[in-house]
């Protein structure tokens with residue numbers, strides 16, 4: 189149920205390449221600037237329609253070319269599903285799923301659950317709640333099939349409400365009250381989906397992953413729904429403030445899902461190496477849970493795995509990865525730096541060497 193074939197055209201420094209990855213572990217090796225991250229970025233683009241390293245889509249298109257294209261084949265039970273995505277210089281995205289044009293990136297994301305870990309992924313702990321909400325909602329999106337519709341509808345209502353708070357038409361209070369009925373109903377549904385997912389996430393983490401390292405002893409998750417008490421009362425009491433601010437200050441769009449260790453925030457107390465371990469543990473929990481609940485193998489992209497890790501931490505990452513059921517794509521400059529990982533993983537391994545945007549299979 190993995191990605192069985194990948195091809196890229198005019199993506200970053202890659203003119204054209206195609207390869208058939210292993211269902212387990214793929215090592216993407218090459219010198220600085222060879223194109224390793226670009227390859228991982230292309231797989232992410234195939235699932236998400238955007239890059240994990242820039243908002244400027246034009247950066248993904250090879251210099252002087254009109255568009256970048258990525259194709260893949262995803263095995264789902266005994267079906268091989270061809271999927272493809274392209275983006276041109278004007279920002280137009282074209283999607284194809286099983287030979288049919290599609291307009292919904294969410295359909296691609298459903299077929300291909302992808303998560304990424306880069307040296308910048310610490311943002312999950314140091315950044316604002318947005319990154320953590322994104323992490324949480326990715327899991328909810330995959331395991332709760334109705335969540336996406338509810339979430340989309342909520343965002344439409346939020347947009348309407350915020351427009352009224354900003355523009356303040358004469359009857360805006362009545363209009364806001366009209367939208368609040370839907371706002372409350374959708375918010376409560378989102379909250380129920382998120383809470384149900386978190387309970388399964390915690391169950392999996394503490395059962396299967398937490399025991400792998402003592403670094404996780406005393407870990408707790410904290411969920412903040414984005415409001416406290418009855419939402420109707422909160423909206424009412426915040427209305428004057430929201431009118432001044434010009435946006436809705438309480439609701440599920442302000443939720444947070446964070447992590448404490450012995451009651452302290454993890455980012456304040458854990459070292460960078462320990463945070464990195466936690467990051468792996470959380471992402472692996474999420475991917476394994478998606479697989480367990482949906483029967484779809486997810487993908488974990490890891491850019492520059494050995495960077496900043498002592499040999500002890502690297503071994504612990506290897507133990508975590510040994511418990512990861514995802515199809516893995518790991519980039520590094522040399523295979524030697526990954527020896528502790530490769531030795532521990534009893535997985536089917538393929539190694540790919542990238543040189544100047546070209547791929548050489550060993």
Ligand SMILES: Nc1ncnc2c1ncn2[C@@H]1O[C@H](COP(=O)(O)OP(=O)(O)OP(=O)(O)O)[C@@H](O)[C@H]1O
Pocket residue numbers: 199200201202218219220221222223224225226227246247248249250251
């Ligand atoms: N749009 C583009 N068109 C052509 N080349 C590009 C484009 N964007 C980036 N590049 C080049 O692609 C090359 C590959 O970059 P990439 O970040 O994938 O390398 P890498 O192998 O991950 O390197 P590192 O180990 O340093 O992280 C770089 O030389 C970069 O300058």
